[in-house]
Amino acid sequence: MKLSKRNSSLVATAIAAALVLSACGGDDADSGEAEGAATGGSYSVALYSDPENPLVPSNTSESEGAQVLEALWTGLIQYAADGSVEYTGIAESIESEDSQTWTITLNDGWTFHDGTPVTANSFVDAWNWAAYSENAQGASYFFSNIEGYGDLQAETDDAGNVVSPAIATEMSGLEVVDDQTFEVTLSAPFAQFPVTVGYNAFHPLPEGFFGDPEAYGRLPIGTGPFKADGEFEPGQGITLSRYEDYAGPNPAQAETVEFRVYSDVDTAYLDVQGGNLDVAPDLPPDAIASAQDVFGDAYLEAPSSGFQYLGYPLYDERFSDPRVRQAFSMAIDRDAISEAIFQGTKQAADAFVAPIVDGYREGACEYCVLDPEAANALLDEAGFDRTQPIELWFNSGAGHDAWVQAAGNQIRDNLGVDYVLRGDLDFAQYLPLLAEQGATGPFRLGWSMDYPSPQNYLEPLYSQAAIPPNGSNRVFYTNQEFDALVQQGNSAESNEEAIEFYNQAEDILSEDMPSIPMFFDVEQAVHADTVSDVVIDVFGHIRTAEVTVN
Numbered sequence: 001m002k003l004s005k006r007n008s009s010l011v012a013t014a015i016a017a018a019l020v021l022s023a024c025g026g027d028d029a030d031s032g033e034a035e036g037a038a039t040g041g042s043y044s045v046a047l048y049s050d051p052e053n054p055l056v057p058s059n060t061s062e063s064e065g066a067q068v069l070e071a072l073w074t075g076l077i078q079y080a081a082d083g084s085v086e087y088t089g090i091a092e093s094i095e096s097e098d099s100q101t102w103t104i105t106l107n108d109g110w111t112f113h114d115g116t117p118v119t120a121n122s123f124v125d126a127w128n129w130a131a132y133s134e135n136a137q138g139a140s141y142f143f144s145n146i147e148g149y150g151d152l153q154a155e156t157d158d159a160g161n162v163v164s165p166a167i168a169t170e171m172s173g174l175e176v177v178d179d180q181t182f183e184v185t186l187s188a189p190f191a192q193f194p195v196t197v198g199y200n201a202f203h204p205l206p207e208g209f210f211g212d213p214e215a216y217g218r219l220p221i222g223t224g225p226f227k228a229d230g231e232f233e234p235g236q237g238i239t240l241s242r243y244e245d246y247a248g249p250n251p252a253q254a255e256t257v258e259f260r261v262y263s264d265v266d267t268a269y270l271d272v273q274g275g276n277l278d279v280a281p282d283l284p285p286d287a288i289a290s291a292q293d294v295f296g297d298a299y300l301e302a303p304s305s306g307f308q309y310l311g312y313p314l315y316d317e318r319f320s321d322p323r324v325r326q327a328f329s330m331a332i333d334r335d336a337i338s339e340a341i342f343q344g345t346k347q348a349a350d351a352f353v354a355p356i357v358d359g360y361r362e363g364a365c366e367y368c369v370l371d372p373e374a375a376n377a378l379l380d381e382a383g384f385d386r387t388q389p390i391e392l393w394f395n396s397g398a399g400h401d402a403w404v405q406a407a408g409n410q411i412r413d414n415l416g417v418d419y420v421l422r423g424d425l426d427f428a429q430y431l432p433l434l435a436e437q438g439a440t441g442p443f444r445l446g447w448s449m450d451y452p453s454p455q456n457y458l459e460p461l462y463s464q465a466a467i468p469p470n471g472s473n474r475v476f477y478t479n480q481e482f483d484a485l486v487q488q489g490n491s492a493e494s495n496e497e498a499i500e501f502y503n504q505a506e507d508i509l510s511e512d513m514p515s516i517p518m519f520f521d522v523e524q525a526v527h528a529d530t531v532s533d534v535v536i537d538v539f540g541h542i543r544t545a546e547v548t549v550n
Helices: 005-024 063-072 120-131 207-211 213-218 265-273 285-298 322-330 334-342 372-382 401-415 427-435 480-490 495-512
Strands: 042-047 091-096 101-106 162-164 174-178 181-185 226-228 237-242 256-261 279-281 299-311 390-393 419-422 443-447 515-527
Touching (some): 042 063, 042 265, 063 237, 063 256, 101 120, 120 174, 120 181, 120 207, 207 213, 265 279, 285 299, 285 334, 285 401, 285 515, 322 372, 322 401, 322 515, 334 401, 334 515, 390 401, 401 419, 480 495
Parallel strands (some): 042 279, 390 419
Antiparallel strands (some): 091 101, 101 181, 174 181, 237 256, 279 515, 299 443, 299 515
């Protein structure tokens, strides 16, 4: 199947809803009033790697760690399974007269898992700590539009060495008004600000965190429907139990959930069939055709915000010419790979923004269309040395082997450039390698949105502010015109105006081709008959609080 265009309306609705709520302030959800009684029992969910980093919200920007944080934390707002914004989190209201200075008022009664209250300081202190460059948080750049962010950044030389320390430890744009209220002043208006603050990076931290962040990363203390029973054990996982004092309207149904680390998706899939695992997100590609027959109603398929791409190591001279990057993209038949490997369940990517968000444009990427003749002409113009193979990188155990190899075969057959596969590292090893410019050829990565906005497909992946260690720009792409257009979109007064600027920024990407958009995803999962109410959302997360044990 292919994703329906009807999904593109979901995020437009989400943004509109968030802006209306921010103007009105709050909603009808009463903190502390749970819907329905919890059912108890225990269940297990597969992870396909250890998290890349200790479980600190501002340093968890990959899928496996984010799945665990989904259970451990509730932020200011929450996102429904379809990506729409819900005021069922800690924020009672997020209001602004000018889209630049925002007043955030918290609901009463929220506590951390250690029993301490969630206050305005819990957010302000956490955001300042995350933004301070000395703390090297991967999601630091999410705070870059708050006034004073630059004062928290140390000056570095071209090699990344600190030549001058940061001049402040607190952003001037954050001010605590009282225990339940704080103000956020942005460096420029950003109408979509309320939509963004449900993401991990904006979660609060308890006062005890700041005395020993390393210990808290091993044994996280959050605000969510589940609390950690012990430390995350590398290679094994972590067990969480229901937080009985959870203040949100949707408490955990099960008594405990175990996140169990698997080295590959095939083993997890077989374990669900064998009764040794309850929920397996993602499927082995060769199981897609039969999974529905095998599992019946326990096979799940849902719209996704995710997409797969091959990033270029732009620091490598061999890929510095955009004509080379355009040529490789035009040598790949995405539809053929989807049919052969994924039974047609992947949609060939034709843009840098996924169809599920408002702002997607069909065919926005001119060089995402198969055209071997034009690709060869571009490669000749660029003088690319075809005698040397390229290396294609992917992380092991997650089912990417077959499609990356298929892409390599097409590059070889259509361009006469041979390839070598590099897929020996698991995800937790693979991401640091990319961040350290260790990839020696195009590399596989995926992206699911952090919050429902087309901006989230552009700025975190391609802006200069998001170059590691501050973000996810692992292709190390820089373009001042692109950055300026994204900022103009961020400062726009309406969603429609913002999308115009984001589209212009995407047009620059479509010409520069810092990566090869490959597929728009569909979420797939299977579960055993031991559990019910299993939902996988557009972010690719199993919604752990909703799962009931039969």
